[in-house]
Amino acid sequence: MNSLQSYLLLSSLLFSIGLAGALTRRNAILVLIGIELMLNAANLNFIAFWRYGPAPEVLTGIMFTIFSISIAAAEAAVGLSIILAAYRHSRTTDLDQMNSLKG
Amino acid sequence: MTWIVPNLWLIPALPMFAAAIGALLRQRDRIAAATLAIGSIAISFLLSICALLHILANRTGEQVLTFNFRWFQFGNEWLKLGWMLDPLTAVMLVMVTFVGLLIFIYSVGYMAHDENFTRFFCFLALFAGAMLGVVIANSLLLLFMCWEIVGLTSYLLIGFWYNKPEAAAAAKKAFITTRIGDLGFLIGMVWLYAQSHTLLFYDAGAGCLEHSSLAHLIVTTTTLGLTASSAIGILIFCGAAGKSGQVPLHVWLPDAMEGPTPVSALIHAATMVAAGVFLIARIYPLMAAHAAAVLSPTIALQVVTWVGAITALFGATIAVAQFDIKRILAYSTISQLGYMMMGLGVGGVSVGMFHLITHAFFKALLFLGAGSVIHGCNGEQDIRHMGGLRRHMPITFLTYAAGMLALCGVPFFFSGFWSKDAILHASHNWSISQLPFYMGAIGALLTAFYMTRQVFYVFAGNNRLEAAHDAHNSTNAHPATGHPHESPAVMTIPLVILAAFAVLLGFIGTPAWPWFQSFLDGKPTEFSWGAFLEPGIIPVMVSSSLLVFLGIGLGWYFYGRKPIESADTPDAVGQLQPSIYSVLNHAYYVDALYDATLIRMNTWWATVCDWLDRWVWNGAVQTVSYFVVGIAHLDDFFDAAIVNSGFDEGCQNVSRGGRILSLFQNGQVQSYMRIIGCALIVLVVFLLWGAKV
Amino acid sequence: MTTSFMILAVLTVAGTAAAMGLRNAVHCVLALALGFAGIAMLYLQLGAQFVGFTQILVYVGAVAILAVFAIMMTHNDKSMALPDSHSAWVAGCIVAVAVFAVLARAIVSSSASAQTQPPQPAATVQQIGNALMHRFVMPLEIMGLLLTAALIGAVVIAMDRREEMK
Numbered sequence: 020m021n022s023l024q025s026y027l028l029l030s031s032l033l034f035s036i037g038l039a040g041a042l043t044r045r046n047a048i049l050v051l052i053g054i055e056l057m058l059n060a061a062n063l064n065f066i067a068f069w070r071y072g073p074a075p076e077v078l079t080g081i082m083f084t085i086f087s088i089s090i091a092a093a094e095a096a097v098g099l100s101i102i103l104a105a106y107r108h109s110r111t112t113d114l115d116q117m118n119s120l121k122g
Numbered sequence: 123m124t125w126i127v128p129n130l131w132l133i134p135a136l137p138m139f140a141a142a143i144g145a146l147l148r149q150r151d152r153i154a155a156a157t158l159a160i161g162s163i164a165i166s167f168l169l170s171i172c173a174l175l176h177i178l179a180n181r182t183g184e185q186v187l188t189f190n191f192r193w194f195q196f197g198n199e200w201l202k203l204g205w206m207l208d209p210l211t212a213v214m215l216v217m218v219t220f221v222g223l224l225i226f227i228y229s230v231g232y233m234a235h236d237e238n239f240t241r242f243f244c245f246l247a248l249f250a251g252a253m254l255g256v257v258i259a260n261s262l263l264l265l266f267m268c269w270e271i272v273g274l275t276s277y278l279l280i281g282f283w284y285n286k287p288e289a290a291a292a293a294k295k296a297f298i299t300t301r302i303g304d305l306g307f308l309i310g311m312v313w314l315y316a317q318s319h320t321l322l323f324y325d326a327g328a329g330c331l332e333h334s335s336l337a338h339l340i341v342t343t344t345t346l347g348l349t350a351s352s353a354i355g356i357l358i359f360c361g362a363a364g365k366s367g368q369v370p371l372h373v374w375l376p377d378a379m380e381g382p383t384p385v386s387a388l389i390h391a392a393t394m395v396a397a398g399v400f401l402i403a404r405i406y407p408l409m410a411a412h413a414a415a416v417l418s419p420t421i422a423l424q425v426v427t428w429v430g431a432i433t434a435l436f437g438a439t440i441a442v443a444q445f446d447i448k449r450i451l452a453y454s455t456i457s458q459l460g461y462m463m464m465g466l467g468v469g470g471v472s473v474g475m476f477h478l479i480t481h482a483f484f485k486a487l488l489f490l491g492a493g494s495v496i497h498g499c500n501g502e503q504d505i506r507h508m509g510g511l512r513r514h515m516p517i518t519f520l521t522y523a524a525g526m527l528a529l530c531g532v533p534f535f536f537s538g539f540w541s542k543d544a545i546l547h548a549s550h551n552w553s554i555s556q557l558p559f560y561m562g563a564i565g566a567l568l569t570a571f572y573m574t575r576q577v578f579y580v581f582a583g584n585n586r587l588e589a590a591h592d593a594h595n596s597t598n599a600h601p602a603t604g605h606p607h608e609s610p611a612v613m614t615i616p617l618v619i620l621a622a623f624a625v626l627l628g629f630i631g632t633p634a635w636p637w638f639q640s641f642l643d644g645k646p647t648e649f650s651w652g653a654f655l656e657p658g659i660i661p662v663m664v665s666s667s668l669l670v671f672l673g674i675g676l677g678w679y680f681y682g683r684k685p686i687e688s689a690d691t692p693d694a695v696g697q698l699q700p701s702i703y704s705v706l707n708h709a710y711y712v713d714a715l716y717d718a719t720l721i722r723m724n725t726w727w728a729t730v731c732d733w734l735d736r737w738v739w740n741g742a743v744q745t746v747s748y749f750v751v752g753i754a755h756l757d758d759f760f761d762a763a764i765v766n767s768g769f770d771e772g773c774q775n776v777s778r779g780g781r782i783l784s785l786f787q788n789g790q791v792q793s794y795m796r797i798i799g800c801a802l803i804v805l806v807v808f809l810l811w812g813a814k815v
Numbered sequence: 816m817t818t819s820f821m822i823l824a825v826l827t828v829a830g831t832a833a834a835m836g837l838r839n840a841v842h843c844v845l846a847l848a849l850g851f852a853g854i855a856m857l858y859l860q861l862g863a864q865f866v867g868f869t870q871i872l873v874y875v876g877a878v879a880i881l882a883v884f885a886i887m888m889t890h891n892d893k894s895m896a897l898p899d900s901h902s903a904w905v906a907g908c909i910v911a912v913a914v915f916a917v918l919a920r921a922i923v924s925s926s927a928s929a930q931t932q933p934p935q936p937a938a939t940v941q942q943i944g945n946a947l948m949h950r951f952v953m954p955l956e957i958m959g960l961l962l963t964a965a966l967i968g969a970v971v972i973a974m975d976r977r978e979e980m981k
Contacts, residue, residue, distance in 0.1 A: 022820070022932055026861070027922045029824050033831055033854075035915035038799060040835030042792050042907025048885050049840060050792070052847050055878060056831055059854050062866075070861045075936035078946050082954075084866050085943075088873050089958050093965035095878045099885040100973035106889040107975075118789025792907065799910040806917050 026067035033060035047102045047112045051095065058091045126172050127187045130205045130258050133169050133215060134268070136162040138251030144244030155240040159247040160226045166254060167219035174212040186324045188260050202322055206260035209642050210471065214257045214400060217479050221392045221486050222250050224616040228490055229384040231612035232497060242282060242382070249275035253393050257400065262311050262321040262330070265401070269307075269365070272397060273300050276389055280381040292377035299374040303364020310357030314408075317342065317350055323404070336411040348421055355409035355422030359402060359429075366398030366459045368433045373713055375456055379448040383493030386448060391455050391485035396478050399462045402426060403471045403478075410470075418553060419467075427467025427549075431558035433460030436710075438568035442575070442695065443706035447492050447505050450576050453709075454529065455485060457565055461545055464558055469548030472639035476631045477541035479638070483627055484528035484538055487620035491522035494609040494617065495580060505579040509685075512581040514606045519581050521617040526577055528624040530570040530674065533667045537628030542566060544631065544639075547662045566666055567673045574677025583685035633659055819860060827853030840886045848879040862935050865943050 037056030044050050062084045069080020106112050140162035144155045180187075190204030226246060233239050252275060255268030274297075281293030315321055318335040320328060327334060342350035362368075367375040378390050389395070402409065409422040419427075437457030444450045458481050466474030496503055498515050512519040528538040546566070549559040585606065608614070631638040633656070635649040654660060680694040696703040705711070786797075830850030837843045851874040858867035947955050 022817075024922055025820065025824075026857075028919060029827070029857075031915055031918040031922060032828060034918070035911045036828070036831045036835055038914055039908050039911035042796055042799065042910060043904035044835070046840055046886075048882055048889065049835075049843055052844065052878075052882055053835060055874075056834070056847070056850070059851065059870075059874070062870075063854060063857060066858055066861050066863045066866060069863065070936070071933060075933070075938075078938060078942060081863055081866055081938055081943060082946060082951050084863070085869060085947075086951075086954055086958060088866070088869055089962065092873050092878055093962050095881060096969040097965050097972070099881055100969040102885060103888060103973045110891070112889045114791060117791070121787060121789030790903075793903065796903075796907055796910050799914055803910075803913050803917050806921060810921050 023067060023071040026071075027064065030060045030063040030067065033057075033063065045113055045115060047105070047114050047117075048099065050114065051098050051102065054098075055091060055095055058087065062087050124176065126169065126176050127207050128189050129169075130173065130189065130207055133166045133173075133219070133258060134251045134254035136166050136251070137247045137254065141244050141248035141251060144240065144247055147240050147244075149237065149240050152239045155243040156226075156230050159243040159250075160223065160230075162247060163219055163223050163226055163250050166250070167216070167223050170212070170215035170219045173207055174216050177207065177209055177212045188322075188324050188326075190260060190322055190325055199319070201263070202261065202320070202325070203264045204260035204322055204325075205258040205264075206324055207258070209644065210400075210403060210475065211257055213475065213479065213638075213642065215254065217482055218250070218253055218257060218393050221482055221620075222253075222388060224619055225384050225388045225392075225486060225490065226250075228387075228493070228613050228616045229382075231610050232384055232493055233382065236382075238282070242279075245275055245278045245282070246384075246388070249279065249389065249394070253397065256397055260323050260325075260329075262314065262323070262405075265404070266304075266307065266311060269361070269397065269401075270304070272394055273297060273304070273365070276300075276378070276394055279385040279389060280378045282381055282385065286380065288377075289380040292374070292380040296374035296378050299371050300364040303361045303371050306357045306360025307362075310354045310360070313350070313357065314354050317354075331405065331407045336407060339408070340411050349412070351408050351411045352420045352422040355405065355420070356425050358405060359409075359422065359426055362398030362401045362463075363429060364398070365401075366395050366463070367456045368398075368429050368460065368463060369436050370712070372433065372437070372456050373716060376449050376452045376709065379446070379452050383448070383489060383496060386452070387486045387489035387493065390452065391489050392482040395455060395459055396462075396482060399459065399466065399474060399478050402463065402466050403475055406466070406471050423467045424554060425467075426463050427552070427554075427558055430460045430463030430465075430467055431549075431561040433457065434464060434565040435561045435568075436460070438565040438572070440706050440709045441572045442568060443693075443703050445505055445693075445707075446503050447495065447508075447576065447580065448489070448503060450505075450572060451485070451488055451492060454488075454569065454572070457569065458485065458529075461542065461562065461565070464549060464562060465545035468552045468558065469545065470643075472642040473544045473548050475642060476638050477545055480528070480537040480541040480624070480627050480631075483620055484525040484536075484624040487521060487525035487617060487624055488529065490613070490617055490620065491518050491525060494518040494613055495522075497609050497613070498606045500606075505576060506691075507586055508580045508606075509583040510581070510585040511606055514585070515608045517608060517614045518617065521614075521621040522581070523577065524621040524624055526573045528628075530573050531566060531666060531670050532674075533663070533670070535625060535628075537624055537626070537631075539666075539670075540628040540631050543663055543666055546666055547658060550658060550662055563666070563669055567669045570670045570673025571677045574674050575681045578677065578681040582682060820857075823853055823856050823860065827857065840890075841883060844879055844882045844886060847882070848875050851875045851879060863938055865938065865940055 034057050037053045037060060040053030040056065041050045042053075044053065065080045065084045065087070069075055069078075069084075072080065102112060105117065109116065137159070140158040144158055147155050186206060186208040188204055188206045190202050192200045193203050194201055226243075229242065229246065233242050236242065249272060252268045252271035256265055256272060259265035259268060277293045277297040280296050281290050283289045284293075311321065314330055317339055318330040320330050320335070322329045323331045325332070329335065336351060339351035339354070340349050344350055344353050348356075364371040375390060375395070379386055381389075409426070410420060412420050434457050437453045437455075437460060441450050441453035441457065444453060458477070462474050462477050462481070465477050494515065495508065495511060495518060498511070498518070499508060502508060524536070528536040530536075531539040531542045533539045546559060546562055549562055550556070552558060629635075633654055693703065696707075708714070786793075827850055830846050830848075830853055833846035834843045834850055837846060851870065855867045855870040855875070858864075858870055
């Protein structure tokens with residue numbers, strides 16, 4: 020196993036951990052940070068491929084990662100504000116109780 | 123006057139129009155109804171006079187004027203109708219409208235106390251219109267249609283007092299009996315159309331009574347060696363026999379006396395029963411047509427003569443033994459109609475028609491006089507309960523006597539003598555047999571006898587009315603006062619006018635000046651006393667006069683010598699031969715015979731048809747309906763059990779499936795994400811390793 | 816598989832695992848910050864210095880703090896008494912494990928991984944700035960727009976509505 024494989028394995032491990040957190044945690048904020056973690060794992064993937072990829076002077080990986088970080092930050096801000104608004108409405112952040120979409 | 127021919131349709135149309143309006147009037151609009159009827163027939167009378175004048179002015183020209191038009195088309199042929207004007211038509215028109223006008227005026231007085239006055243005049247006007255339609259018709263079909271309307275109005279008028287069961291039964295009998303005759307008429311009409319392809323009488327050479335059609339009909343022979351023209355003539359004569367009361371279809375006429383007396387006068391004396399005679403006169407060219415090689419008269423005319431002769435004698439014998447004043451006159455009418463038919467058969471159109479015209483006047487006079495007597499006696503109709511009326515009702519007596527003498531044929535001054543004499547003269551000269559002459563002569567004797575008997579019973583002697591007053595009920599609406607009185611002027615004036623004509627009309631048909639016969643035959647007339655010296659005329663005149671005086675003498679001997687004391691005195695002749703007398707009184711039991719045979723058969727057949735209808739046809743319909751209902755039930759079962767449940771099951775399964783699937787929608791975001799995760803796994807597996815495989 | 820990589824990897828995994836597993840939400844977020852820091856150091860090891868510093872600035876310095884703020888603001892007695900993972904947490908873990916298994920299998924068996932290590936590329940800030948302004952100028956501007964919208968949106972959504980009703 021070379022370095023690329025190990026980085027990729029690491030990023031997939033981080034992705035799985037983030038996914039596990041998003042699927043199991045009860046608090047909505049913690050689900051959100053699980054999603055942030057998944058994004059981070061993807062960023063790591065990008066950088067790893069930039070480093071070990073065929074054309075690193077084009078800086079594609081870095082660019083993508085920069086944009087990804089920006090968007091993730093904006094999304095985190097908006098998501099947390101939504102959770103705050105939902106909290107104000109139902110006085111709880113428990114995802115189990117937010118089941119109005121039940122069909 | 124040529125404008126009259128295209129407008130001839132007005133003559134029947136005006137009374138019919140009056141009837142149509144009269145049908146809409148209320149019961150209390152009496153004056154309106156009477157005015158409409160009398161006014162319309164008066165105008166028709168004036169138009170008939172115009173028609174007569176036109177024909178008179180046109181003696182040298184075309185004798186038959188027609189106005190034909192197309193009615194409707196079927197296939198390639200057109201059915202045409204039309205009306206015609208010829209001497210026969212003109213004479214009949216004037217007679218019908220004039221006598222009708224007088225009887226209408228008479229009815230105003232006679233029916234004054236009846237509450238159905240309006241309906242009476244409506245029916246009278248309808249009858250007048252239909253009868254005039256029969257007269258002017260140029261098409262056998264149009265004639266038949268008006269003929270049927272005449273029969274209908276006869277039914278309506280005989281059964282005018284329909285609450286009386288005898289009147290309703292008499293009306294039904296009249297209609298059905300004439301209908302049986304009309305069946306022969308219809309078959310003859312259809313056969314004629316099949317042979318000559320037209321039902322118009324005169325159509326500029328193409329009519330069925332004109333030369334080309336007759337030539338064809340003479341040549342065609344049918345069963346029993348008859349020519350087609352004779353066979354058709356005999357069939358049409360069946361209809362005439364029914365309508366004119368010839369034996370054996372005479373049974374309705376005496377019962378028709380149930381109707382009001384003006385009806386009896388108009389319909390059953392003067393006009394409707396004369397329609398049969400008129401029909402034979404109309405189709406006389408058809409009945410008389412024979413090939414040039416044949417000399418004797420045609421079979422059709424022989425049949426007409428024999429039937430007429432038998433009827434003349436038959437009616438006269440029965441009239442001797444009747445006690446109802448109107449029934450005597452009814453049987454007398456049957457007898458005289460027989461004379462008319464005999465006259466047509468032996469002597470031709472002019473002989474028969476002359477007697478028809480004179481008979482119309484004096485028979486109408488006699489009936490109206492009888493009505494006056496009945497009115498004056500407050501509804502009494504049995505002559506045994508009358509008597510001595512010459513003192514109480516002088517005008518009625520004098521006019522009745524004039525009519526009676528005309529009917530008997532008293533010589534020289536009365537019209538009946540000239541017309542009956544013409545018939546006897548023609549039958550004396552008949553080549554086939556002398557028997558009709560002798561039958562006619564015996565009939566003349568009997569006619570004089572029974573009329574004398576009637577006059578003595580009714581007008582001579584003492585009044586038997588009060589004595590018999592309690593024993594019966596009146597049929598009229600008059601309150602019974604018991605004392606006979608003369609009728610009002612509105613009833614006696616028509617009597618006087620008719621009496622005048624009964625006398626004067628004879629003078630246009632004497633052998634010395636045979637204007638009437640020449641008018642009908644289209645020949646010029648001349649006045650000559652020498653016509654009396656032609657062979658056969660004087661002997662016949664003398665013998666018939668002797669018979670008349672013998673008859674009157676016998677009548678005086680039996681009934682006038684000793685006045686009849688009371689109503690219970692048996693009839694003088696009846697005492698001599700009671701058994702024969704009772705047979706005559708019951709009119710040879712013909713009605714009983716018909717009842718036992720034909721009526722019973724008809725009832726049986728009606729029962730059979732009812733059974734068929736109830737069980738066979740009804741059963742078939744019921745079976746089909748049960749079958750359909752059964753199929754409907756089967757369909758219902760299928761629909762409910764199979765279609766519905768199948769459909770319902772399917773829908774329920776869909777609902778159940780939906781409900782199961784909705785368990786996935788639990789609103790938990792993380793369970794959704796779990797499923798996305800599983801999907802991701804499956805996708806990756808498929809992409810990476812599925813492609814390699 | 817150098818030693819530094821192993822250390823950093825262990826650090827990152829431990830931090831994130833703790834972030835996903837701890838009971839107290841604030842402890843989770845703090846562990847998350849540690850995890851972010853570990854990822855930043857991995858970026859540095861890979862030679863993407865700008866990204867690494869950006870990672871620290873944005874994630875550790877903003878997102879994690881923001882999450883702490885959010886937890887503070889939604890904190891009440893009721894939420895503290897809850898168990899930290901809901902009833903179906905086993906299924907979630909199984910799914911996560913399965914995802915990792917599949918990804919790992921894919922990574923290990925792929926031929927793209929068997930390569931020699933290329934030399935370290937140069938990724939100076941000037942180059943990055945150049946790229947941003949020339950080749951990626953459009954995404955940059957859109958990103959600016961997006962950030963503005965997100966800023967305004969977040970403020971509007973999280974605003975206290977009770978102030979409006981006064």
